[in-house]
Ligand SMILES: [Zn+2]
């Protein structure tokens with residue numbers, strides 16, 4: 001009852017606080033509605049040379065929104081460049097679909113005043129504060145902004161040059177207290193990753209989103225001197241696989257070895273430079289480390305990380321709840337159901353020592369879970385912070401005197417998928433004297449930086 005009450009209360013608060021000039025509450029149209037022409041991402045080379053901006057999605061799936069500027073805000077039809085309206089400083093202007101959900105219109109003082117057919121560009125010399133209903137808040141953004149009708153909702157994107165984008169990503173992706181050479185390595189990766197994902201959110205009028213689906217992007221725009229120096233020192237530099245951009249996945253802590261991308265995510269992700277490395281000063285020749293030896297080692301560059309070693313325990317009831325809830329999602333097979341787990345077995349480890357295949361048994365069924373999805377089985381079923389910290393672990397199944405499973409214990413190492421650069425390892429390598437170039441070549445063997453000659 002308590003949670004129901006809180007939900008009801010929250011609902012009312014949201015309704016009350018919607019700017020009154022918009023009138024009614026949010027409309028969720030059911031009919032197909034006119035959408036803006038699809039966004040065409042800019043050419044990669046032009047973005048890299050800062051001849052063309054990229055667009056970052058800062059809000060999406062909004063039933064309506066509104067904005068007000070600290071200065072004048074010009075509302076431009078992005079299609080033909082016509083100015084539809086000039087709002088005075090502080091004047092609130094909104095946009096929503098009509099009750100049939102077929103036409104969207106600009107709105108002020110309780111009334112629609114201008115129909116809108118496509119993407120809008122908001123121009124101003126001052127920041128523009130955008131009000132969104134979910135979450136119910138104002139967020140200030142530097143102009144220009146784009147407002148795109150996406151069929152039954154709106155998205156808001158920010159336009160910016162690549163280096164400014166990397167400056168805003170870096171503090172969100174790596175602590176500013178990390179060594180300057182590690183920050184430089186991260187800046188090269190952030191830049192490379194952004195260029196490789198231009199147009200990822202074209203349906204919402206954007207190149208990249210602002211969360212971990214693409215890269216974390218700091219909306220507040222706080223300036224971090226260490227990050228700015230790292231971006232400046234690596235300006236324009238990207239990581240190359242021959243003549244192409246390298247695929248630059250990275251993670252927090254590898255725990256001793258990095259992962260082969262194919263084992264974690266499947267053959268489509270295999271690359272010569274993503275086969276996994278041993279993250280120590282003296283890599284051992286052994287290709288598949290013994291998991292006990294590996295977890296006993298304290299010699300890796302990422303050893304200072306809080307997640308270098310970890311222990312997790314699950315009682316049978318917890319394990320049953322996770323498996324019955326998540327097994328369908330992590331296997332993609334709607335027919336699998338296990339409510340009472342009777343066994344967990346490691347079927348195969350990857351060359352890094354991570355679990356490549358986990359067998360889950362119960363209710364007369366036996367189901368295999370592969371690679372990185374093993375982490376999500378112990379979270380909410382999808383990638384996110386809730387799952388296991390890594391798939392690099394020893395597994396102990398505890399049974400009672402009748403042989404019934406009563407719990408499991410995992411002793412593991414590292415945090416994240418383990419592919420590409422280990423961020424804590426990059427910090428450790430930098431402190432040991434490696435440059436950002438050496439760091440990147442260690443984690444992506446066979447790649448080169450774009451300002452170095454191709455072999
Ligand atoms: Zn994204």
Ligand SMILES: [Zn+2]
Pocket residue numbers: 253254255256257279300301302422424425
């Ligand atoms: Zn590491």
